[in-house]
Amino acid sequence: MGSIQKRGANSWRLTVELGYDAQGKRIQEKKTVRIEDETILRAPGRLKKHLQDELKKFQFEIEAGSYMKPERMTFAAFVEQWINKFVRVDLEEKTQDNYVYHTERRIVPYFGHMHMEQIKTLHVQDYFEYLRSPAARNDGKKQPLGSATLVYNYRVLKSIFSKAREWKVIKDNPMEGVSKPREDDKKEMEVYDEKEIARLFEGLEGEPQHLRVLIMIAVITGLRRGELAGLEWKHIDLENGTLEVKQTIPKFKDGVPVIKGPKNKKSVRKIALSPNLVHELQEYRKEWRKLRLQVEDRWQGGEHEFLFCKLDGKPDDPQRLTKRWIEFHRRHGLKPIRLHDLRHTSVSWLIFKKVHSEAIARRVGHSNTKMMEIYGHIFESVDKAAAAAFDDIVVPFKRKEAN
Structure with missing residues (x-):
């Protein structure tokens, strides 16, 4: 049994009745939902059905034991939901492994005990300061972690808190105001000449x-x-x-x-x-x-x-x-x-041979934009060489004019 009560312009409180405790006090679970979709808000029939569906879903989660109040949900508990409902469902196999690896390696050990609503931007900033110290290493080495590791941790945390905001677990995203770390030690591609x-x-x-x-x-x-x-x-x-x-x-x-x-x-x-x-x-x-x-x-x-x-x-x-x-x-x-650098070698060689960029892109499965991102410096050097080829015509012509 449950009820729906309007609370604001576009918010409603869902209440599920769970009987009475030993003292005869009613046991209830409550949850507030907000509806931003104007097409639903303007259609009373659709709105009623949507709220009833939300109430049924809420009741099912409670009965299945999978519902946890956002204010009670720890970071570790949310990450488990995030992995099962997003990572394992929507991401590629290798990305799944990388996301889970980084959450288990450092992110959950650091934030796991905290409640989701407690985590603020300053806590995330402190986490990245921690990552920049040798204490964050698990191999005993004294130098700080590479910037690529910091960037990947940033990407994973951004995904976690974006989903938490989307799923109404948190009101504010603590990643807002956190700048992406500079990847200054990124491994450059190497090719054979x-x-x-x-x-x-x-x-x-x-x-x-x-x-x-x-x-x-x-x-x-x-x-x-x-x-x-x-x-x-x-x-x-x-x-x-x-x-x-x-x-x-x-x-x-x-x-x-x-x-x-x-x-x-x-x-x-x-x-x-x-x-x-x-x-x-x-x-x-x-x-x-x-x-x-x-x-x-x-x-x-x-x-x-x-x-x-x-x-x-x-x-x-x-x-x-x-x-x-x-x-x-x-x-x-x-x-x-x-x-993988043999792939880069293949593309670089085709660029030096002045094969059209669209033909190269089709061959390796890239868009032209992606091609320029990865191999732009090679295209530029070839373009300069192509421009210099005109000197064979221009220089003799100028000498002739001078005489």
């Missing part, structure tokens, strides 16, 4: 076929690590020399690959392959099929035929691809860069 790319391909000549194909695809197509891990033979058209990016494996969870399809049609992209890469893929396909036939009933890949997989058909963990790359560049004395 022409000589280093040549050395890389020289090193590949004596390597196993699967490793040659892995690194060649990474350099020539600019695929991300998860896209490499999720690549199957059905995505490759050797006759027409194209490859389609249709899925990704960002990580393994409990030993099982997390296979993610495209977010939308735009995220599926077709990439042209070079003749040399097509030839390598044709040879690798023959070798792959022989191994597949040898496995017979031990095959555990199901209908999937991943290019980079274990002998039983299960895909390689993305971290295993990184390990193979590290072992390769160390073996050949190449400059140590990340596997």
Whole structure:
């Protein structure tokens, strides 16, 4: 049993009756809801139904034991709700892991005991001062945390308190007035130049076929690590020399690959392959099929035929691809860069070769705006070189005028 009572211009109090205590006193739970939507406020029928729905939902939460008054809710209790109702529902797998990691690592241990309404902007400012001290480290090192860690903590806290405000748990967002920390130690992307790319391909000549194909695809197509891990033979058209990016494996969870399809049609992209890469893929396909036939009933890949997989058909963990790359560049004395930097190398090389930016963006799955954000400095240097090319015409012409 419950009731609805108007409290203000656009606020109502919901009351749920829970019987009587041992002294005969009525037990009630109350909650105030505000309605900002003018279309609901102007329609009495819709307004009545909306309030009744809110009352039913409130009553269900109480009976299920999931309702907690905002003023009684600790930060730790809210974070649990935030993870279950937002992080695990709306975010990508890797982002989920990162958000949970940072909340459990430092944020909850610091704020967990506090009630949500008690946390003010000054408390958040104090937290970032704490992060800038060696005391925030968990590894015993004496230097302060990197600025990238501070930025990620800022992002997570902003998400937590934004949801708390949206869900009416707090009235004011304590993140308002907190500036985003400067990320002054951000790792710059590294790429191979022409000589280093040549050395890389020289090193590949004596390597196993699967490793040659892995690194060649990474350099020539600019695929991300998860896209490499999720690549199957059905995505490759050797006759027409194209490859389609249709899925990704960002990580393994409990030993099982997390296979993610495209977010939308735009995220599926077709990439042209070079003749040399097509030839390598044709040879690798023959070798792959022989191994597949040898496995017979031990095959555990199901209908999937991943290019980079274990002998039983299960895909390689993305971290295993990184390990193979590290072992390769160390073996050949190449400059140590990340596997993801082969993607940057691919794009940088195309820019230097003056391939149109829209064509590059389509190839690597970026918008032109994103391309300029990441590779703007390279575009600028190429643009300056292009402008200087006119001196071949202008300088002789000026000399002629002077004479």
